[in-house]
Amino acid sequence: MIEDSTTTAGVPRCAWVDIGANLTHESFAIDRERVIQGARAAGVTRQVVTGADLVSSRAAAALARDFPGQLWSTAGIHPHHAALFERGQLAALRELLGERRTVAVGECGLDYFRNFSPAGAQRTAFLAQLELAAELQKPLFLHQRDAHADFCALLGEFRGRLPRAVAHCFTGGIEELEDYLALGLSIGVTGWVCDERRGGALRSAVPRIPAERLMLETDAPYLLPRDLDPPPGTRRNEPRFLPHIGATVARLRGESPDELARNTTRNACAFFGLEEPG
Numbered sequence: 001m002i003e004d005s006t007t008t009a010g011v012p013r014c015a016w017v018d019i020g021a022n023l024t025h026e027s028f029a030i031d032r033e034r035v036i037q038g039a040r041a042a043g044v045t046r047q048v049v050t051g052a053d054l055v056s057s058r059a060a061a062a063l064a065r066d067f068p069g070q071l072w073s074t075a076g077i078h079p080h081h082a083a084l085f086e087r088g089q090l091a092a093l094r095e096l097l098g099e100r101r102t103v104a105v106g107e108c109g110l111d112y113f114r115n116f117s118p119a120g121a122q123r124t125a126f127l128a129q130l131e132l133a134a135e136l137q138k139p140l141f142l143h144q145r146d147a148h149a150d151f152c153a154l155l156g157e158f159r160g161r162l163p164r165a166v167a168h169c170f171t172g173g174i175e176e177l178e179d180y181l182a183l184g185l186s187i188g189v190t191g192w193v194c195d196e197r198r199g200g201a202l203r204s205a206v207p208r209i210p211a212e213r214l215m216l217e218t219d220a221p222y223l224l225p226r227d228l229d230p231p232p233g234t235r236r237n238e239p240r241f242l243p244h245i246g247a248t249v250a251r252l253r254g255e256s257p258d259e260l261a262r263n264t265t266r267n268a269c270a271f272f273g274l275e276e277p278g
Contacts, residue, residue, distance in 0.1 A: 014261045015045040016246060017268035018239045019188055020107075020141070020168050020217035023049045023071070024059040027221045027236050036067060039239035043261070046274055047071050047239055050107050050141070050168075050219075052078035054092055057102075064101040072274060074141045076106035082125035083117035090132060097136055103272040105133040106141030107168060110154075113146040123150065130158050133165075139271060140165035142185070148176060155183050164271055169219050173201030174208060186213045186271060191225035191237065191245050193252070206252045215271065216249065216264050218242050 018039070028035055039047065049064060051057030051074045060073035075096040077085050096102050108129040110122050117125075133140045142165055144151040155165070166186040170177070180187065187209050192199050224237040225244055243257065250260040268274065 014043070014258050015265055016043050016216065016242050016261050017265050017274065018044050018047040018218050018220075018242045019166065019215045019268050019272070020050050020190070021047045021220045021239045022052070022056075022222070023047070023063055023220070023239075024051075024056045025221050032063075035238055035240075036070065039242070040070065042240040042243060044239045044242045045070065046265075046268070048103065048141075048268075048272060048274075049073045051075045051096075052107050053081040053084070054089060057093070057096055061096050061099055061102050065099075068101070069275065072101050072103045072272060074104040074106050075102050076104075076108040076129055076141065077125050078107050079109055079111040079122040079126065079143060080114060080116040082122040085121065085125040085128070087128060090128060093129075093132060094136070097132070097138055103274070104139040104141040104166075105129050105136070107143050108140070109143035110147035110151045111143060111145045112150075119147075119150075122147075123154065126154060130154065130162070133163075134158055134161040137163045139163060142167050143169070148172075148179070152179055152183060155185075159183070166215060166271065169217065169223070170205075171199075171202050172205065174205045177205045177208060181210070181213065186215055186267065188215050188217045189245070189249055190217050190219045191223045191241065194225035194227045194245060194248050196226070203252055206249055207254070211263055212267060214249075214264055215268050216242055216246055218245065 049060040051060045057075035064071045064073040075093050166188050167180050168188045169190045170187045171192045193202050218239050220237040247257045250257045
């Protein structure tokens, strides 16, 4: 999946960026450093660690500080945690987002599929984070599931006020993609695209994503690519599998994996303001 075998300081010449890895998840507690270094060895030289509440956002920021040049973080309140959101938490998020390595607001948005928080509480928390991103001019890392209409309506209220936003873990089809592109969103594609059972709509949409709007992510430890061969001995997804996802996306788009790696890395670095790997 890399340009050739030549490396600089052990880093493959053609590298990948995972824009969404939940490295603070408890499943990584025993071997987190091995997972990070394993990703680097596989060509995934940069990762953005997802924050989903204050605790995980602080832990993600700490990881980013511990691995300069390899890890960055987001800070936000996931819709699953919106019922616990209080406006006083915005001060803590603002402080985290003032750190150089905390590069986006989120993961935030709406999730009416699980409904772990009431819809009204989700909208309140999402609006507060949209306001925060507009205030700080920070990119947004967005989540949406079964809430397309409300999600687009709220984003539309902030048209022209937000610097950049990415639809994390996009699983929709062409119609949903067109709505997101009209809102100016970038698109994050995960291993969902490797699932022949559930990924049909996404596979049809992938070739239509403009090259400059496309980024890749694993959403590890979730969404292990279904078609890994041989399958790993655990259901835990890891950032080292990102090149496998990239190969599937490249094939659907009629591109080489090297071309896709270069393009999506360029997009992620520009979107999040990532420097060269350390």
